[in-house]
Amino acid sequence: MTAPEVLRVEDLESGYGEMQVLWGVNLRVPERSIVVVLGPNGAGKTTTLRSIMGIVRPWKGKIVFKGQDVTMLKPHEKVARGLSLVPEGRHLFPELTVEENLLLGAYTRLGKENPSDTLELVYNLFPRLKERRQQKAGTMSGGEQQMLAIGRALMSKPSLLMLDEPSQGLAPKIVRDIMETLERLRDEWRLTILLVEQNIAQSLKIADYAYILEQGRIVLEGPAEEVAKREDLVRAYLGI
Amino acid sequence: MPDLNLLVASIISGLLIGAVYGIATVGLNLIFGVLRIVNVGHGAFIMLGAYLAFIVYTSLGLPPLLGVVAGLAVGAVLGLIIYYLVIRYLHDAPELATLLATFAIGILIQELVKAVMGPDSRGFVWNPLAAYEFEIFGYKPSSFQILAALSSLALLAFLYVVIYRTRLGLAIRAVVQDREGAMVVGIDVERIYAASFALGIMVTVASGAILAAYLQTGIHPYMGEIYTLKGFVIAVMGGLGSIPGAFIAGVLFGLFENVSYLLLAGIEGVQPLVLTRSIAFLLLLLILLVKPTGLMGR
Structure with a gap:
């Protein structure tokens, strides 16, 4: 991948109160691509996005957005710089x-x-x-x-659109519509997208690159089509 | 059955003071609606406004209702100071902490006012349009009281414009409806809390200046306590957090207080002033029985 990166997350640790959820997450989101983060319930997918957005304060690590360190900025400052989140729920x-x-x-x-x-x-x-x-x-x-x-x-x-399980609770036909919309946003609006999902098949179909998150750590990553070929492995990680 | 003239008169005077009760509660409900904080020191801010009207009239020789403008200014400064000094540290604190903190602020304001103005009861009479006074059903409202009701409506309109016609108001409504949603669209939630708290205190102090129309001799450092109590009753009646609810409930409260006083006074051996208060609580109970969230509560 030679495209310049819009977002880079380095060794991100975070959690709520005393409970640590993320134990060193590393992510790269190249310009005009769709990157998907897959993982089972409780793996830390939502916490990852909430930490990137600043709703949850990162404990350790670094968040670099368009070449600038934005780790400790507040959500409204991040929105003003071009980060945007479609939150879970x-x-x-x-x-x-x-x-x-x-x-x-x-x-x-x-x-x-x-x-x-x-x-x-x-x-x-x-x-x-x-x-x-x-x-x-x-x-x-x-x-x-x-x-x-x-x-x-x-x-x-935004220059980076983040979505937290947009397919949750929706009928399959509507999920397909939403995934198509995300493709259009990448191809026609030239947007960069970081997607968090549980719907493996649909999201790998549109993604360029995929990460598997488990218990607060990245356990597998690769170009989406290659990850899709190892679906047995992915399913084992996701416990389904 | 009391004289019909008296009944109509007490309905009119009930509506007039009800508008003042309404505006004196709106700030309490605004603060609760946005910050989920019960301002137990509410009455002290009303008392402050009453003193402002007194000072504007007796020391500056200006119309006492200019105390409303002074109240807005003083309330804005005071609200911001209190928010940044105290309230913002209490967002995630247990409710008891915010109750005690606002209670303490109320006492502090009372004692400061007592230190500056003394403990005596003050007051004044102002009747600028005495020449134009009119009689309805044998009742002659003072022009100060009519102007007070009009000022209450003007203040309500001001609040309406701020909340429904400005970018700040849109952000306030967004924070009330979904705090996390407000964060992700880029609203600085902390600033909206500060602005809402200040706005609530502004309206409350200003309402104290309006209330002076009913306090010919009753302005003293501890006068606010009864309005804290009435404010809580009216706020719950109208639906906690609802601004129109608070105003409507205030009007109803004033109406009920006045009419029940008149009706009770007709019964032999009854002390109407004492019973009126319990009747107001009876009204509250009835409303809560029918609609537990209050008139306009969700």
Whole structure:
């Protein structure tokens, strides 16, 4: 891989309170690629993304984003620099309308620039959201809410989009739609994507590179098609 | 059955003071809604506002309702100081810690005011539009009281604009609905907490200046305590955290207090002033029986 990297995580250790979850995670996310992190429940996938985003404070290690050390920055500072996260469970604003949710996605730019161009791009990507722009976010279906969560994350014009199990709880057809959307974002929007998933087959199909995380450590990594060939090994690691 | 004129009069005066009760509770609910902190020192901030109106009128010779503007300014500074000095260290502390901390701040403010202004009860009468006074059903509201109710509505409108028409307000609503969601869109949650706390204190101090319309002789360092109690009742009645709920419940509370006083006064051997208070709690119980989360609670 010769593409310059957007994100590099070095020996990241983190956890909650007294409980250590990550024991030295190393990741590289090259520009305009999809990197997937697979792992069983409790392996530390969500903690990895939350630490990169600054929602959980990293204990040790380094997070380098676009060549700058951003390890200890706060979430809002990271968003302003171009990191964006679609969190597990989506964390939408249920009482606000679809459009208000999207505009909040551009919060760091509000007042300085007009976010309507980005809003149009997101509406083109998800025409459903445009139809439902005045509807309250909490009243939509799971699939629509996931689209909204992705749309909201795109509104900050990120250089790196991170997604935490976007396929969780969704019907297979909708999961395929979302994976196709991620491919479009890489190929047409030229975005760099770090995806955390439990859905091995679907995510390896679209990913360029894959990591397997187990008990807070990377236990296997490689180009996605090669990892896919060793599916027996992957399944053994994931315990399924 | 009491005189119909008296009944209508007490409904009108109940609505007038109810608007003041409402605005005096809105700040308490705003702070609880955003920070999940119960400000036990609430009444001390109201007392501060009443003194501001007193000083603006007696020392500066200006209309006492300018104390509302002074209250907003003093509240903003005080709110930010208290937030950054105390509250921000208590986010993940047990509830008892925030209760004790806000209780202590209330006492501190009371004692500081007593040190500066003395322990005596103060007050003033102001009736700028006496010439235009009118009578409805034999009742003559003072122009200060009418202006007080109007100021309450103006303050409510100000708060509405801040919360529903500004970028700050959008961020406040986002933090209330989903704190982690607010973090990932790039909202500095810490700053929103500070701003919301300051905003709540601003409105509360300003509401004290409005309340001065009802305190012709009753401004003293400990006057706030009864309003802390009333504030809690009204806040729970309206639904904890709900701003419109607090205002509506305040109006209802004022109405109920006044009308029940009148009705109780008609019964022989009853001390209406004492019973009125318990009647207000009865109203609270009834509302909670029907809707346990309060009028506008979720």
